Each structure stands twice: as C-alpha cells, then as structure tokens.
Amino acid sequence: MLVIEEHLVVSHKKPTLTPKAIIHQNFGNKASYVVEEVKEVHQIECPGLSIPQMGPCLYRCTLQLPELSVISGTFKKKKDAEQSAAEIAIEKLGICSETIDPTPQEAQESLVARIAFIFSEKFLLCDHPLGGHIRATLWRKGDLCRSIPISVLAMYDPKLLSLCKCINPDVESNPFLVISHIKSATANLYQYLATSERHLCIRRLTPYPQDIVESLMKEHGSLECIQVAAIRIPSSVEQSIEQVTLRISLREYYLDVIANELGLEDAANVMISRNLGKASSETRLFFTAPKPYLLDLSSKFANGKETLYLMGSLNVRASYFAGQDIAGDAILASIGYTRKSRDIFYEDVSVRLYYRMLLGKTPGGIYKLSREAILASELPSRFTTRANWRGSLPRDILCMFCRQHRLSEPLFSFHPFKTSSLLSGSRLKVAECGDNVIEHINGVCVTSSTHSDSELFKCEIKLLSRCGDLILLCSPKDGYKKQNDAIQNTSLKVLSWLNMWFKSMILSFERLCETADDFNIQIYSSNIISEILAGQSTHNGQLNAIQCNKLVEPTYMDSSYDMLGDLVQSLKIEGPFSGVCPCNGSLPCIRYSVSLAVQSQNVKEVIEVCDEFEFEVGVGATVSYIEEVVMQMSVGQYAYFSTNFLSSDLVFASSGESVKMLSLLSSKDCCIEYEISLIKVTEPPEERMEQALFSPPLSKQRVEFGVQQILESHASTLIDFGCGSGSLLEALLNYPTSLEKMAGVDISQKGLSRAAKVLNSKLCTNSDAGRQWTGVQSVILYEGSITNFGSQLQGFDIGTCLEVIEHMEEDQACLFGDVALSFFRPRILIVSTPNFEYNVVLQKSNPPAQEQEELDDKTLLQSCKFRNHDHKFEWTRAQFRQWASDLAARHNYKVEFSGVGGSADVEPGYASQIAVFKRDWEVKDVVKHAEEHHYNIIWEWNSRKE
Incomplete structure (x- = not known):
C-alpha cells in the first residue's frame, strides 16, 4: 500500500491577512467578538423649529481573548468595528503579521510532495473537487483507468497553481506553464506515477485498494444519464456560437464526453480555463491543446501567442472570455465537482447566458445586469x-x-x-x-465673510x-x-x-487614449489596456453576422443623433394629461415592455418586461430615446414607439429564445417596439425639502409674489428669463391680471418643448371652459441664452427670473444682471434665488451634541449642502444684497428686497430671497448692440389666430 503524506506547503504571495484572520490563526475559537449598537440622539435648535433627530447608527466591538480584552472605536459598519478591535489586540500583543514566501527550490520540493499526496489513498476519499475527478477515472477502461489529465490538476488544485507561480511568476499570465512544471515534478515520482509522452496526463502505477474501489463503485454506481446544455464557440469569428447538449452517464468521466464533442478520443488533451464569473462558479471553457504544446512545453511555444495566430487557430472570443490564449473551438459549460457534494454538479449554459457573460465584461453591461433592465438602463x-x-x-x-x-x-x-x-x-x-x-468644490468653498x-x-x-x-x-x-x-x-x-x-x-x-486627459486619467501601460479592449472589438465585429436590419449602427454612438426624431418612429402617447411630469433631477418610475417585431409577418415577440424601472432624469441613466419619450409624458399616460437602434447582443442577452430571435433578426423589416407607462414621478430633493416645511410650496408663493407685483404695476407684458418648462407662465394663467402678452426664453429645447405642450393644453382648456378672466392675448417662447442681447426681448413691462441664476456659473449670473438692466431694460425685474443660510433649517443640519457648544453659526453653515445638485452656487443674504445693490447702482435702477418662506425679522430670513429692480425713468431710445443675438421662436400662441 502506498502511503504518502503531504509536506508543508507555503503558498506563493499569500494575500495580506486581515486582523481578524490573524487573531483566528493565533487563538481560533478562543477569540470572542461582541458587537454593540451605539445610539446617540443629537438635537439642534433652529429659529421656529425644534426637531429631535437620531444620529447615524454606529457600532462598537469588544474582543475578548484569553490574555486581554480590547474595545474598538465606533464605526458605521459592524465588520469595521471587529477589524479595528482585532487590530488593537494585534498591536498590544506584538503579533507579527508578515508572511514568508518559499524560495523556488522550496516550492519545487513542495510541488513534488503535493502531487504525491494528490494520488494517495487519503486524498481519494476526501471531499476535494480534485478527488471527484480521480474517483471518476476509476470507471475508465485500460490505460485510461486512474489516468488524470494534467490540465485538471493545474486548474482544480489552487495549491499546485500557487507553488508554480512561486517557481515561475510568468505562470500568472500564462497558465499553460503550469502543465510543464507539473510534468517536470512528476518525473521525480517515477516509482509511483507515470506520464504519457503523447498525452498530457498522469497515471498512478499501482491500483488503489480493492475494498476502497468497490465502496466507491457502489456509492456512484447509478446508470442514470444526465443532459447538460453548453455552448460551442467556434475558432472562426465568421461562425456563430451554437447550443450543444452533453449527454453524460454517471459512470462516464464527463471530460471524455467533452473531448468527443471537440473531436478528441479522450480527455487527455483537453485544456481547461480558469473558472468564469464568481469564485464558486464551475463555468469554464474546455478546448483542445494545440499541437505545439503537446510536442514541446518549453517557453518557446508556451509564451507564443504569435504561434497561434500563424496557425490560424487562436479563438479570440474564447480567449477574451478566459483571459488566456485558447486555440481551436471551445466548449463553454458549467459542470464539475465541488466540496459541498461528491455528486457531479452541473447547470445549463444557454445562448442568453453567454451574451449576459459577454455583457458582464463591460462597465455599462455590469450596470445593466445589476438593474435587471438590459434594454432600458445605461451607466x-x-x-x-x-x-x-x-x-x-x-x-x-x-x-x-x-x-x-x-x-x-x-x-x-x-x-x-x-x-x-x-x-x-x-x-x-x-x-x-x-x-x-x-x-x-473647485477653488474656495465657504460663504462666510471671515476666513475659515x-x-x-x-x-x-x-x-x-x-x-x-x-x-x-x-x-x-x-x-x-x-x-x-x-x-x-x-x-x-x-x-x-x-x-x-x-x-x-x-x-x-488611439482616439480613446487621446481623451484620457479629459477624464483626469494617465495611461502607464497602453499594451495591457489594448489587450483588455481587443476582445470586445472582436465581439462587436462578429455581430454583423447575426444583426437585424440597422440594429447595429455606428451612428448610435454619434452625438449628432440626439434628437428624438432620428431614433424613434411612430411615437404615440395616449391617456389624459395629468399635469404631473418629469423634470431634470426628478425620478420617474415607468413600466415597460420591449418586443422584437417583424411587420411583414405580423409577428411580435416580447424580449424584456420590467414592472418598475426608476431612473434619474438628466444623468444618462436610461437609453436616450426612452428618456426623451418619458419627458413628453405625464403620470398615467402610455407611450408606444419603435426604433431600429439596438445591438443584437442586447437582444440575445435579454431573450431566452435564441433560435427564434435569430430568425426574426434576419428579417429585413424587423424593429424594436416599446410600450411604456409612466407610473409616478418623485420630485427633486429641492422641492421635497421645501414642501415638507411650507404650505403652500415656495414655488407657488413665488408665483403669488409675482402676481402681486403685476397687479400693483398694472403691467401688460411679461417676459420670464429662464422659463424652463413654463411652470411660471402656466401658473400665471390661473390668475386674473392685467397681462396681455407673455414670453419665455430658455436655452433648453427640451424644457421649451415641455412648456409649449403645457401652455397649449392650459390655454385650450381655458378657452373650452369659457374662462374669460385672463386677458392674455399672446404667448411666445424663445430659444437662446439670457446672457446674450437680442432686441426681441426688449420693451417688456416686467421681467422675472425666479430660481434661475443659481443654475448658472457665478460670473454668468452677474453677466445676466448687466445684460438685463442695460439692454433688455424692463420696467420691473424680479430676481429670486435660494437663501443659503436657510439650508440649516431645510436640511436639519445636526452635528454631534458634544460639539454643539463649540460651533458658531458660520461653522454650522459650512455643514450645509446646496438644495439641488445642479446649483453652481447659493448666496447668503449679505452676498445677494451686495450683488443686487451694486447692479442697481450701475444701471440707475432702484432695488427693494423681499422674499417668501420664513420671515425677514426672524433668523435665518426668507427661504427664497427676492430682489425687485424698478426703473422710474422712461426709455427714449432703442438700444443697439454690435453682437445682437437672434432668438429662435420655438412656439407662439395668439388668441386671434385661435
């Protein structure tokens, strides 16, 4: 009987152990961690508001050891508290946490001992995955009995791989070198093991004890046959991947079945990739060892990717998946042995899974899979x-x-x-x-008048x-x-x-590398980056063989194709207009279904359905044309449209019916059809914060303030600078005023389109209902920047710019003030902007209680955030007054200060501060400007034409 004990093996380049792992090595179960939750209640008093608020949930850990007890600090995560306690204990006990790597000579000796142990009787009975392979070889006949492919040893035993890396670090980038080292080490065990000159396998010379073999035969003697779905990846990119079925008897070695699928007699020359996906996954690529590797395992061939290219056998797609060179056709399958059970483990691998794995190798694809919305989401x-x-x-x-x-x-x-x-x-x-x-923050950051x-x-x-x-x-x-x-x-x-x-x-x-500076990226190894990206480009190229009509188009990535009409056909929106619409920064929630349709055959196959898909508007979190359509909808409405711009790999990744999809994609008139319903819209944080404290909301209070100014001034014409989606203009139609003409100007076409639809619906509703109390005769919307001069915007009685300037850079906001009062020159100009000091109340800023007494108002203000992520600045009352007073003095205007939300007499003042600029002199001449800007008329309404 051959009895071989494994020698002590020290892994090469052991990963740095965590403090908890080091404590476990030294104390095992004697180390006791007790984590307790630390609750702290902090309170802050704001003028007119006293709201107790719980602080963040923190954790503290007590580590009890035989020799001492330590207590960690407080942390937001339990595991951080445990690691901190362990780290404190290690420092107090003076435990050395460094690991020592073996020398190449020591690793070589350990490699020989490890191989001998693997072929011992003790290892045969253990639950190691490699033991399952050895037990399966007992069913093989003749010389194949007890014969294990070297590739199996290399890929299913991490210790062997680790030792080979210690001997030769190049193993990390070229796993084929492992085979050479294992074969060389096995030569030292010629009395117990034999290697084949023609095949890459190792065979135990003496049989295992008969009683052990018979016991294993009874345990795994079922005649059952299993069927495992797998994917064949041809070497030629001209050929599409295909589904195959592996039929395996439980008395067969499954690698022999895979070998037959690859055209080989047995598993001796089947190579195996690293596991793909999660560490616990048994999904791997199986492929044929190229002949140069069989004839000479020296570095001449083992490092020669060029050799495979010259042979024409390099499988680029499979190599991209595995991260290593793969020659010839490959089988992608999820099958093998695990530590959890001695039975063979297997899962079906479908075409859909293949494309999802391909998608999961890209940044955008990883995000799509995490959203479970492949055809709708974008990074x-x-x-x-x-x-x-x-x-x-x-x-x-x-x-x-x-x-x-x-x-x-x-x-x-x-x-x-x-x-x-x-x-x-x-x-x-x-x-x-x-x-x-x-x-x-760019540059300076705090808004107090003193240095901080x-x-x-x-x-x-x-x-x-x-x-x-x-x-x-x-x-x-x-x-x-x-x-x-x-x-x-x-x-x-x-x-x-x-x-x-x-x-x-x-x-x-090359162009990608040129854009690196725009992202603050410095490239140090363009070769490695190009290798990572090369495989994906091959996949993109091979899609031409399975694409549908215009589904894969370079123009999809062209920024000039950002208009809805270029991407969407047959758009139809149904349902009553509810008035609750998405806006920039809001979170619309939609239900959608996507189908692949062939109009000539009257066929439509659903490929993806999502009952709740929520995304933030304005950050590119969804496919561009979906966002464009949703922005035209209100809650409760339905939209239907079709498009030709969608790559076929996304279709295969979404649909389980690959054969049917391939047939439909080959049709000339196939297209993608979307059905979308808008379920709800969550308003941006700014509106949510304001509505929690103010009734009516600040937006309505600002409108009422403007209406009061209109009534007092008897203004007949009004222009809204930065009108956005027309919320102010729409609201003014609800009040009986002296206004006869209204205009709005904005730089966003999207906002102006929404404004036109809202205003048109409102005006038509008022007309149908016979509401005569509004005297507005015309409404016009202009496209352009409010910092450019244009004579079209002159001659208005009153101008409004409500909650707009904070969305501009600060110098542009100042420029607008000068342009408005020197060129546009309305009789009255109303400008409102958030009061930054009021954010303390809105956001309930809450420093720790023990620090409360040490903080003054200015320091407390520094902890506040802006009300909206799109705000470029927010002014305090002093800053706003300084800007408005200087502006009025320069252009001979008078200015009055007011606001809405809160009170001027109670700190911290109004939530929204307002400056009213008034001109008490008559305009006698028409201002001309050398660089006059012409504003495009986006939409116009006239009561006489109606």
Missing part, C-alpha cells in the same frame, strides 16, 4: 446622490470589471486637504444633494495588473466633503472613460 454619466442612484455603485462596478479582466483590485487612496474662502468670490460647486450628498477652513477629500485610483504593474492612474482635481463621495465620483470617471470604447464600434484605441 449614468454623473453620480449626483446616493439616494438617486439605482443599481450597483460605481466603486463596486469598477472592482467587478477588474475581476472580470483578471486585474488586481483597484487601489483607492485619499488626499484630505484644507480649503479656505472669503465672502466675496466664493465658488462652491455642488454635485449632489440628499442624505449622501456630494459637495463638489473646511476639510475636503480627493480620491486617486490606480489600476494594476496581476503582477502589480501600474496600468492607469485617475486623479481628479475635484474635492468632496465625504470619502465615499470621492470614491464613487472618481470610479465613475474611470468607468465612463472605459465605457466609451465598449459602446462604440468606430472609436479607435
């Missing part, structure tokens, strides 16, 4: 707030992308810095608002290869108040840059 271009983000977070997507392409985990480093500011010239740029709000400091964080991300080589570095200049906000935004920058390649079929790699 957003901006991270505004954690509350508005749906699906996997950017950091998680980046980590998944690195794993899929066998890169090291991304390295995130933080650089805290202090930034100071003065009252004048403060330039705080906000990227989001809400609970986890990103405070995006605020700590911000910059995040730097490094992508490294498995060998530790630096691939790229992303180091944005933007600062954020929270570390997590910095991580998410910087991760999204890297993902957005990479996604440019994966979404486009016409972008060259």
Whole structure:
C-alpha cells in the first residue's frame, strides 16, 4: 500500500491577512467578538423649529481573548468595528503579521510532495473537487483507468497553481506553464506515477485498494444519464456560437464526453480555463491543446501567442472570455465537482447566458445586469446622490470589471486637504444633494465673510495588473466633503472613460487614449489596456453576422443623433394629461415592455418586461430615446414607439429564445417596439425639502409674489428669463391680471418643448371652459441664452427670473444682471434665488451634541449642502444684497428686497430671497448692440389666430 503524506506547503504571495484572520490563526475559537449598537440622539435648535433627530447608527466591538480584552472605536459598519478591535489586540500583543514566501527550490520540493499526496489513498476519499475527478477515472477502461489529465490538476488544485507561480511568476499570465512544471515534478515520482509522452496526463502505477474501489463503485454506481446544455464557440469569428447538449452517464468521466464533442478520443488533451464569473462558479471553457504544446512545453511555444495566430487557430472570443490564449473551438459549460457534494454538479449554459457573460465584461453591461433592465438602463454619466442612484455603485462596478479582466483590485487612496474662502468670490460647486450628498468644490468653498477652513477629500485610483504593474492612474482635481463621495465620483470617471470604447464600434484605441486627459486619467501601460479592449472589438465585429436590419449602427454612438426624431418612429402617447411630469433631477418610475417585431409577418415577440424601472432624469441613466419619450409624458399616460437602434447582443442577452430571435433578426423589416407607462414621478430633493416645511410650496408663493407685483404695476407684458418648462407662465394663467402678452426664453429645447405642450393644453382648456378672466392675448417662447442681447426681448413691462441664476456659473449670473438692466431694460425685474443660510433649517443640519457648544453659526453653515445638485452656487443674504445693490447702482435702477418662506425679522430670513429692480425713468431710445443675438421662436400662441 502506498502511503504518502503531504509536506508543508507555503503558498506563493499569500494575500495580506486581515486582523481578524490573524487573531483566528493565533487563538481560533478562543477569540470572542461582541458587537454593540451605539445610539446617540443629537438635537439642534433652529429659529421656529425644534426637531429631535437620531444620529447615524454606529457600532462598537469588544474582543475578548484569553490574555486581554480590547474595545474598538465606533464605526458605521459592524465588520469595521471587529477589524479595528482585532487590530488593537494585534498591536498590544506584538503579533507579527508578515508572511514568508518559499524560495523556488522550496516550492519545487513542495510541488513534488503535493502531487504525491494528490494520488494517495487519503486524498481519494476526501471531499476535494480534485478527488471527484480521480474517483471518476476509476470507471475508465485500460490505460485510461486512474489516468488524470494534467490540465485538471493545474486548474482544480489552487495549491499546485500557487507553488508554480512561486517557481515561475510568468505562470500568472500564462497558465499553460503550469502543465510543464507539473510534468517536470512528476518525473521525480517515477516509482509511483507515470506520464504519457503523447498525452498530457498522469497515471498512478499501482491500483488503489480493492475494498476502497468497490465502496466507491457502489456509492456512484447509478446508470442514470444526465443532459447538460453548453455552448460551442467556434475558432472562426465568421461562425456563430451554437447550443450543444452533453449527454453524460454517471459512470462516464464527463471530460471524455467533452473531448468527443471537440473531436478528441479522450480527455487527455483537453485544456481547461480558469473558472468564469464568481469564485464558486464551475463555468469554464474546455478546448483542445494545440499541437505545439503537446510536442514541446518549453517557453518557446508556451509564451507564443504569435504561434497561434500563424496557425490560424487562436479563438479570440474564447480567449477574451478566459483571459488566456485558447486555440481551436471551445466548449463553454458549467459542470464539475465541488466540496459541498461528491455528486457531479452541473447547470445549463444557454445562448442568453453567454451574451449576459459577454455583457458582464463591460462597465455599462455590469450596470445593466445589476438593474435587471438590459434594454432600458445605461451607466449614468454623473453620480449626483446616493439616494438617486439605482443599481450597483460605481466603486463596486469598477472592482467587478477588474475581476472580470483578471486585474488586481483597484487601489483607492485619499488626499484630505484644507480649503479656505472669503465672502466675496466664493465658488462652491455642488454635485449632489440628499442624505449622501456630494459637495463638489473647485477653488474656495465657504460663504462666510471671515476666513475659515473646511476639510475636503480627493480620491486617486490606480489600476494594476496581476503582477502589480501600474496600468492607469485617475486623479481628479475635484474635492468632496465625504470619502465615499470621492470614491464613487472618481470610479465613475474611470468607468465612463472605459465605457466609451465598449459602446462604440468606430472609436479607435488611439482616439480613446487621446481623451484620457479629459477624464483626469494617465495611461502607464497602453499594451495591457489594448489587450483588455481587443476582445470586445472582436465581439462587436462578429455581430454583423447575426444583426437585424440597422440594429447595429455606428451612428448610435454619434452625438449628432440626439434628437428624438432620428431614433424613434411612430411615437404615440395616449391617456389624459395629468399635469404631473418629469423634470431634470426628478425620478420617474415607468413600466415597460420591449418586443422584437417583424411587420411583414405580423409577428411580435416580447424580449424584456420590467414592472418598475426608476431612473434619474438628466444623468444618462436610461437609453436616450426612452428618456426623451418619458419627458413628453405625464403620470398615467402610455407611450408606444419603435426604433431600429439596438445591438443584437442586447437582444440575445435579454431573450431566452435564441433560435427564434435569430430568425426574426434576419428579417429585413424587423424593429424594436416599446410600450411604456409612466407610473409616478418623485420630485427633486429641492422641492421635497421645501414642501415638507411650507404650505403652500415656495414655488407657488413665488408665483403669488409675482402676481402681486403685476397687479400693483398694472403691467401688460411679461417676459420670464429662464422659463424652463413654463411652470411660471402656466401658473400665471390661473390668475386674473392685467397681462396681455407673455414670453419665455430658455436655452433648453427640451424644457421649451415641455412648456409649449403645457401652455397649449392650459390655454385650450381655458378657452373650452369659457374662462374669460385672463386677458392674455399672446404667448411666445424663445430659444437662446439670457446672457446674450437680442432686441426681441426688449420693451417688456416686467421681467422675472425666479430660481434661475443659481443654475448658472457665478460670473454668468452677474453677466445676466448687466445684460438685463442695460439692454433688455424692463420696467420691473424680479430676481429670486435660494437663501443659503436657510439650508440649516431645510436640511436639519445636526452635528454631534458634544460639539454643539463649540460651533458658531458660520461653522454650522459650512455643514450645509446646496438644495439641488445642479446649483453652481447659493448666496447668503449679505452676498445677494451686495450683488443686487451694486447692479442697481450701475444701471440707475432702484432695488427693494423681499422674499417668501420664513420671515425677514426672524433668523435665518426668507427661504427664497427676492430682489425687485424698478426703473422710474422712461426709455427714449432703442438700444443697439454690435453682437445682437437672434432668438429662435420655438412656439407662439395668439388668441386671434385661435
């Protein structure tokens, strides 16, 4: 009887152990962790408001060891508290946490011992996955009995792979070298094991004890036959993938069946890839070892990808999946042995799963899969707030992308810095608002009149290869108040840059590298990046063989194709207009179904249905044409349209009927049909915060303030600067005023389109109902910037600019004031903007109680966020008064200050501050300007024409 004990094996390059793992190594079950929740109640008094608020939920851990007991600090996550307690204990006990790697000579000796142990009787009975392979070979006949392919040893025993990496680090990038090292080590065991000159396999010379074999035969003696669905990936990209069925008897070695499918006699020369997907997955690629590898396993062939190219056998698609060179046809299957059971494990692999795995190797695809909305979702271009983000977070997507392409985990480093500011010239740029709000700051940041400091964080991300080589570095200049906000935004920058390649079929790699500076990315290894991206371009190219009419078009990525008419056909919106519509920053929730239709055959197959799909408007979180359509809808309405712009890989990834889909895609008149219903709309945070405290809402109070000014001034004409979707103009139609003509101007075509639809519906409703109390005779909407001069905007009695300037850069807001009062010159100009000081009340800022007494009002103000992620600045009362007073003095206007929400006599003043500029002199001449801008008329209504 052969009895061989395994020698001590030390893995090469062991991953750094966590503090908890080190404690477990030293104390095992004697270490006891007790985590307790720490509850703290903080309160803050605001003028007129006293709301108790719970602080964040924190955790503290007590670690009890035989020798001592330690207590951690407080953390937001339980696992962080446990790790902190373990780290404290390690430091107090003086435990060394460094690991020692074996020398190549030591690793070689351990490799021989490990192989001997694998072929021992003890290993045959264990639950190791490799033991399942050895037991299965007992059913084989003749020399194949007890014969194990070397590729099985290389891929199913991590210890062997680790030792081979220690001997030769090149194994990491070329797994074929493992076979050479295993075969060489086996030669030292010639008394017990034999290797074949023609086949890559190892065979135990002496049989296993008969009683053990008979016991195993009885245990696995079923005659049952299983059928496993798999995918064949042809070597030629001209051939499409196809579904195959593996019929395996439980008395057969499943690798022999796969070998027959590949045209081989047995499994000896079947190569196996690393597992694909999750670590627990048994999904792998099985392929034929190329002849050069069989004849000579030296580095001459084992490192020669060029050899495979010259032979014409390199399977680019399979190589892209596996992250290693694969020659000839390949079988993608999910089958093998696990530690959980001695029975063979298997799952079906469908065409749909193949394309979902392909999709999961791209940044946008990972996000689509996390949303479970492949045909509707897109990776957003901006991270505004954690509350508005749906699906996997950017950091998680980046980590998944690195794993899929066998890169090291991304390295995130933080650089805290202090930034100071003065009252004048403060330039705080906000990227989001809400609970986890990103405070995006460029330059100076605080709005108090005295000098103060605020700590911000910059995040730097490094992508490294498995060998530790630096691939790229992303180091944005933007600062954020929270570390997590910095991580998410910087991760999204890297993902957005990479996604440019994966979404486009016409972008060259050279052009992609040229755009790196725009994303604050420095490339250190263009070769590795090009290898990662090369496989995807091959997949994009092979889609031509299975695309439907115009479904894959380079123009889909062309920015000039952003108009709805270029993407959507036969748009039809049904249902009554409810008035509740999406706007920028809102969260519409839709139900949709997508079908593949062939009109000539009157056939329509549903390929994706989603009952609730919520997305943020304005950040690219959904397919462009879906957002365009939804922006034209109100809650309760239904939309129907078709499009030809959708790649066929997304169709296959969504649909389970691959054969039927392929047949439909080959039709010349096939198209994609969408059915969408708008279920609800969640308003942006600014409106939600205001509505929680004010009744009526601030928006309505601002309208009522404007109406009062109109009544007092007897104005007959009004122009709304930055009218957006026409909410003010629509609201004014509900009041009996002296207005006869109204106009609106905005730079957004989307907003103006919405305004036209809303105003037209309102005017038609008033006319049908016979409401004569509004004297408005004409309404006109202009497209253009309110900082440009145009004589079309002259001659109005009253001008309004309500909650607009904060959406502009601060210098542009100042420019608008000068243009409005020097060129447009309305008799009255009303400008409103948020009072930044009131954000303390709206956002219920809540510092820890013990720090409360040490904070003055100005320091407390620094903890506030802007009310909307799109705000470029927000002024205090002093800043607003200074700007308005200087502006009025320059242009001979008088200015009065007021506001809505709150009170001028009670701190912190009005929630929305208002300046009313009045001109008491007559305009005698028409102002002319050398660079006069012509405003395009988007929509016009006239009561006489009606």
